Amino acid sequence: MEVTNAKYINAATTDKIVAIHATVDGKETFVPLDPANTDYAEIMRQVEAGELTIEPADEPPTEGA
Amino acid sequence: MANSIDLATLFREQIGGRRNLIINGAMQVWQRGTSQSVSGSYAADRFWMANASSAARDTDAPSGFTYSTKLTHSASDIAFGQPIELPATGKQGQLVSGQTVTLSYYAKVDEGTEPVTTVINFRESKFSGTNQVAFTSSNSSATWTTTWTRYTHSFTIPTIPDNSNNTLAGLEIGNIGGTAYITGVQLELGETATPFEHRSYGEELALCQRYYEKSANVFIREADGMANVFFKVRKRSYPSISVTIGSGTASLLEYPDMFYVSGINQYYAVESWEANSEL
Numbered sequence: 001m002e003v004t005n006a007k008y009i010n011a012a013t014t015d016k017i018v019a020i021h022a023t024v025d026g027k028e029t030f031v032p033l034d035p036a037n038t039d040y041a042e043i044m045r046q047v048e049a050g051e052l053t054i055e056p057a058d059e060p061p062t063e064g065a
Numbered sequence: 066m067a068n069s070i071d072l073a074t075l076f077r078e079q080i081g082g083r084r085n086l087i088i089n090g091a092m093q094v095w096q097r098g099t100s101q102s103v104s105g106s107y108a109a110d111r112f113w114m115a116n117a118s119s120a121a122r123d124t125d126a127p128s129g130f131t132y133s134t135k136l137t138h139s140a141s142d143i144a145f146g147q148p149i150e151l152p153a154t155g156k157q158g159q160l161v162s163g164q165t166v167t168l169s170y171y172a173k174v175d176e177g178t179e180p181v182t183t184v185i186n187f188r189e190s191k192f193s194g195t196n197q198v199a200f201t202s203s204n205s206s207a208t209w210t211t212t213w214t215r216y217t218h219s220f221t222i223p224t225i226p227d228n229s230n231n232t233l234a235g236l237e238i239g240n241i242g243g244t245a246y247i248t249g250v251q252l253e254l255g256e257t258a259t260p261f262e263h264r265s266y267g268e269e270l271a272l273c274q275r276y277y278e279k280s281a282n283v284f285i286r287e288a289d290g291m292a293n294v295f296f297k298v299r300k301r302s303y304p305s306i307s308v309t310i311g312s313g314t315a316s317l318l319e320y321p322d323m324f325y326v327s328g329i330n331q332y333y334a335v336e337s338w339e340a341n342s343e344l
Contacts, residue, residue: 027307029305030308032302036302037342038343041190
């Protein structure tokens with residue numbers, strides 16, 4: 001599985017990280033942080049093997065911004 | 066009489082409905098498209114292939130079937146299989162240790178003959194041998210010919226070790242060294258290969274959608290810039306989501322039943338989506 005452009009993302013309404021946004025086999029994909037999800041398991045394997053880095057999530061907007 | 070089922074067998078083995086542990090064994094459902102060429106990917110729903118230049122739906126099929134999967138050979142031996150979900154991690158459920166399961170399928174090759182080998186393993190994931198436990202068999206090999214033939218293999222079920230993370234029983238037919246066709250795949254409890262259990266397209270589609278679901282083009286009515294999209298079938302796990310966006314930004318996703326998109330400013334928000342929760 002080819003994974004590129006991996007980045008954590010927050011939920012739309014909170015600053016809780018809920019998924020990884022990545023290009024998986026050429027397809028823009030949102031991968032949940034669920035060990036039972038085979039895409040997530042493979043992404044974590046690649047991270048542990050030093051083959052992939054996941055960018056941190058954007059800072060949530062500050063109140064009133 | 067050969068191949069008869071006596072009363073004792075009737076009660077010992079399943080001959081009623083829902084015998085087949087394989088989903089989409091008649092190759093009816095192809096949500097990802099009717100031809101796939103990426104090794105290791107799913108082709109007909111629930112069936113993966115490796116090393117074929119393509120796995121495609123074909124109308125060359127034995128009597129009683131509409132479709133087969135055509136596995137086109139290129140350089141390496143082809144493998145073809147399906148991961149069967151266990152009821153829970155490390156739990157073998159109806160696959161009771163020491164009992165027998167019987168695999169049957171129809172196959173043929175384009176030319177000559179082709180020796181193939183079939184294995185079933187309890188595994189943690191479909192391509193990982195970590196903590197793998199093999200089913201044993203005394204007839205796991207077959208030689209395919211240019212004539213549609215039904216092949217059967219029986220396996221003795223092993224025991225999953227305590228504290229293992231095995232999640233599936235992986236069926237794999239390997240060493241396929243030529244272009245081949247296969248359909249009518251059935252795995253059932255007991256020592257007898259009973260007639261293939263035909264299920265309707267709708268039934269098979271719903272069973273497949275637990276693992277993968279692809280929408281048609283959809284309209285979504287937004288509310289406060291967000292919209293929820295509900296799956297037809299609850300997924301095996303929280304699924305990966307790929308979306309084609311008309312307007313807005315996909316966001317996610319903490320549920321096996323739905324996902325949502327945010328930043329929408331018109332009705333036509335998501336053009337299509339895929340939810341993947343395959344083993």
